[in-house]
Amino acid sequence: MALADQTNPVREGEELPADVIDRYLKAHMQGLVGTPRISQFPGGASNLTYLLQYDNRELVLRRPPFGHKAKSAHDMGREFLILNRLNDGFPYCPKAYVHCTDEAVIGAEFYVMERVKGIILRADFPPELAFDEQQTRMLCESFIDKFVELHNVDYQACGLAELGKPEGYVQRQISGWTDRYERAMTPDAPAWEAVKTWLHDKMPADHAKPGIVHNDYRFDNVILDPDNPQQIIGVLDWEMTTIGDPLMDLGNSLAYWIEADDPQPMQLMRRQPSHRPGMHTRQGFVDYYAQRAGIEIPCIDFYYAYGLFRLAGIVQQIYYRYFHGQTRDPRFAQFIQMNKLLEVKATQVIVQSQL
Incomplete structure (x- = not known):
């Protein structure tokens, strides 16, 4: 298990009260022994993820970021519901156990789920x-296969039809992200x-076969089997x-997919090993996805630009x-350059699409 994802000490300003969390969880879960040792997972720039290590069990706690702007963008109850219901149809979701709606407990809503090592x-x-x-190619194609399976x-x-309305989805995304971007503008x-x-x-028109849209599918959001690292065991x-x-x-996933031939400024944005020999190019990613999904994708430019x-x-x-x-968090200082x-x-x- 040496390759299993490791945690770090909690970042300054993002600490959690272990005694308060312990009292709350023991009132809502059975069998927890000891007081949790709390550390923080290093990834993620939005919701914060912590490891709670009890003497007999490991749990993961998710909460919104400190100082977050839009509550709707960090809806703990919605994420908790998705994990509970989607697991039957897509068994790569961690199981969620407790959702705390009382912000007085730690200053924000949170939920607790299983740790998938x-x-x-x-x-x-x-x-x-x-x-x-x-x-590497096998891993890349396993990653895309799970994406197709989810869709x-x-x-x-x-029981997830209430998550969204497929009709008008594209229009809502373009207008919605335009509005969110403009409200987050800095000089x-x-x-x-x-x-x-x-x-x-x-x-484009609405898709003929709508599906579950993950909206953040990339390698640091999947868990590989430590005994067979070409296989994905969690999302x-x-x-x-x-x-x-x-x-x-x-298109969302392609935006993260920095390939080996991209210029150096783009390489500085890379957050996953999509440049490795054996990984598909972006076009190869699209072609393999289309083959596995049994569809045709004549032009990806709109979706990639989006x-x-x-x-x-x-x-x-x-x-x-x-x-x-x-x-x-010092990581965010360079986000304006990104x-x-x-x-x-x-x-x-x-420009290339118009040539």
């Missing part, structure tokens, strides 16, 4: 994971005017999940909190 990849493979090109889940049978942020106009003008971070167009979700704009919206919302002193790079890339995608 395994490997979580971040920017690079750990040295111990010496995959050759063929093994094919019968969300109505899982140093790019305006994205040309891209916003193009996305509005090029919106995390369901806070933005809804019902909508699977191709929009594909994914880049949406990612910029997320980045800017986080940077807004940093800019206004609502978080001291935003600017995303605008450049989205503009390039649009």
Whole structure:
């Protein structure tokens, strides 16, 4: 288990009261022994994730970020519901146990779920994971296979139809992310005017087969089997999940997919090992997805440009909190540069699509 995802000491300003959490959990769960030792998972820039280590059990606690702006963007109850209902149709979700709606307990809503132990990849493979090109390709295709499997889940049978309304999904995403971006503007942020106009003008019709949209599917949100690291045993971070167009979700994931031939400024944004020999290019990702889903994707440009704009919206919302002193996490200081790079890339995608 040496490769299993490790935690760090809790970041300054993001501490939790162990004694308060202990009293609450023991009142709502049976069999917990001792007082929890609390550490923090290093990934994530939105909701915060902590490891609670009891003498006889490990649990994971999720709560919104400190100083967050929009409660609707960090809905603990919604994420708790998704984990409980989706597990029957997509058994890679952790099981959720307790949802606390009383913000007086720790200052925010939170929920507690099982810990799925395994490997979580971040920017690079750990040295111990010496995959050759063929093994890397198998991992990449396993990652895409799970994505297709999620999009094919019968969300109505899982009791998740209430998550979203497929009709008008594309239009709501473009207008919604435009609004969220503009409300999170800081004086140093790019305006994205040309891209916003193009996305509005090029919106496709609603997808004929809507599905569950994860909205943040990338390698650091999946858990690999430590005994067989080419296999995925868990999928995390369901806070933005809804019902909508699977191709929009594909565009979201492509926005994170930095490939080996991308220029150096883009490489600086890479947060997953998508550049490794054996990983598909973005076009290869799309082609393999289409093959496994049994569909045709004649042009991905709109969805990819949308994914880049949406990612910029997320980045800017986080940077807004940093800019206004609502978080001291030093990782967020450079998010404004990431935003600017995303605008450049989205503009390039649009220009190429018009040639």
